Amino acid sequence: MKALFDEISARCSKMTTRAYSTSFSLGIRFLSREIHDPIYAIYGFVRFADEIVDSFHGYPKEQLLKDFREQTYTAIDLGISLNPILNSFQQTVHKYGIERELIDTFLDSMEMDLHHNFYSRHLFERYILGSAEVVGLMCLRVFCDKNEALYESLKHPAMKLGSAFQKINFLRDIKADSEELGRLYFPQVNIKNFTHCDKIKIENEIAGDFREALEGIKRLPKSARRGVYLAYAYYLVLFNKIKRVPPQKIMTERIRVANSHKLGIMLQTMVLQRI
Numbered sequence: 001m002k003a004l005f006d007e008i009s010a011r012c013s014k015m016t017t018r019a020y021s022t023s024f025s026l027g028i029r030f031l032s033r034e035i036h037d038p039i040y041a042i043y044g045f046v047r048f049a050d051e052i053v054d055s056f057h058g059y060p061k062e063q064l065l066k067d068f069r070e071q072t073y074t075a076i077d078l079g080i081s082l083n084p085i086l087n088s089f090q091q092t093v094h095k096y097g098i099e100r101e102l103i104d105t106f107l108d109s110m111e112m113d114l115h116h117n118f119y120s121r122h123l124f125e126r127y128i129l130g131s132a133e134v135v136g137l138m139c140l141r142v143f144c145d146k147n148e149a150l151y152e153s154l155k156h157p158a159m160k161l162g163s164a165f166q167k168i169n170f171l172r173d174i175k176a177d178s179e180e181l182g183r184l185y186f187p188q189v190n191i192k193n194f195t196h197c198d199k200i201k202i203e204n205e206i207a208g209d210f211r212e213a214l215e216g217i218k219r220l221p222k223s224a225r226r227g228v229y230l231a232y233a234y235y236l237v238l239f240n241k242i243k244r245v246p247p248q249k250i251m252t253e254r255i256r257v258a259n260s261h262k263l264g265i266m267l268q269t270m271v272l273q274r275i
Contacts, residue, residue, distance in 0.1 A: 002080075006091065009084035010037045013044035016085065020047050023257075027231035032223035038096065038142045041088040045072070046106065046135055048085055053113040054181065062114055069107050076100070096141045102134040113183070121187045128163050136162030143224035150221070157216020161232065164209035168239050171202060172255055194247045203243055210236065233265050 017040045018025045028039050052064045075081035075090040092098065109130025116123060136158040144151040170177070170185045177183045178191050189198050210232075217228050238257050242250060249255075257265075 005084075006087065009087040009091075010040065012084040013037070013040040013088045016040075016044040016047055023234045024231060027227045027234070030227035030230045035142050035223060037088065038092040039139060041085075041092040042135065042138050042142070044085045045089040049107060049110045053110050062111075065107070065110060065114065072103065072107070073100075076103075092142065097146060098138050098141050102137055105130040105134045106138075117182050117184070119185050119187055124185060124187045127185065128166055129159075132162035132166035133159035134162075143220055143228075145221075147221075150219075154216045154219060157213050157219075160209045161213035161216065161228070164206050164213055164239075165231075165235055167202065167206050167209070168235055168242070171199075171206075171242050171250060172238065175251055175254065191251075194251055196247055199247045199250075203239075206239060210239070230265065233268075237265060 014037070017028065021043070024043060028036055028043075031039060049065065049068060052061055052068060056064060071081065071083060071086055072089070075083070075086040076093055079090060079094065081087040081090060093103070107130075109127050112123070112127055112130070116127075119127060137155060140151060140154055140158040144154065174184075174186075174191075174194070177185065184191050186198070186202060213232065217225065217232055220228055234257065238255065241257065242255050245255060
């Protein structure tokens with residue numbers, strides 16, 4: 001039965017999300033139940049693409065990513081895929097009208113990781129657009145459920161939230177990205193002399209993104225607001241923790257938020273419902 005296969009596909013996307021990200025998994029639990037599976041589907045799709053370029057060392061990454069792109073479009077065109085992650089993703093694409101342009105832009109950014117180790121300002125902004133901002137727009141399509149006016153009014157803050165999350169990830173992972181993957185995303189930064197001024201400049205960008213994003217979160221449909229706010233609150237805690245440490249520390253260790261602290265943020269969001 002096709003319905004059973006679709007259910008198995010949705011479970012695979014959910015399992016992928018929970019295995020890779022406790023923070024986003026917690027946020028999804030705060031969304032209305034009817035949009036859990038579509039958001040798991042989006043996360044599973046972007047996670048698999050990201051894994052190709054970040055983790056599959058010793059394998060033909062370029063060919064794997066090309067095949068993944070082709071399989072994605074075939075899944076969308078046919079309305080089915082034997083890859084359960086792509087099967088659940090194509091369902092979400094069709095149900096919520098996610099544009100192929102967003103998918104193209106995302107996959108183009110993943111491809112950039114195969115060819116660029118250092119990023120100019122132009123390439124950095126292009127990478128942020130594809131790797132984070134359009135993912136926010138895919139989720140926004142689900143949250144707005146074909147309310148085009150609402151979607152257009154929330155596009156900018158949704159992109160800013162994705163941008164903030166990605167830049168925080170880059171700061172948190174700057175040691176691993178530079179040492180293990182040979183990448184430096186932040187333009188005009190000397191990794192061997194990462195200064196306080198460099199860090200402050202990046203943090204000011206993130207703070208600006210957060211301010212604009214919060215205004216959009218407040219206007220999200222009730223079905224999505226608390227879940228997105230929880231993800232925002234978690235990343236804000238991580239950001240503030242990173243801000244308190246000197247540049248040398250993030251170059252020697254990965255700053256984390258303990259799972260117990262994440263649960264505390266979740267409980268605080270439940271009790272206060274601040275938005």
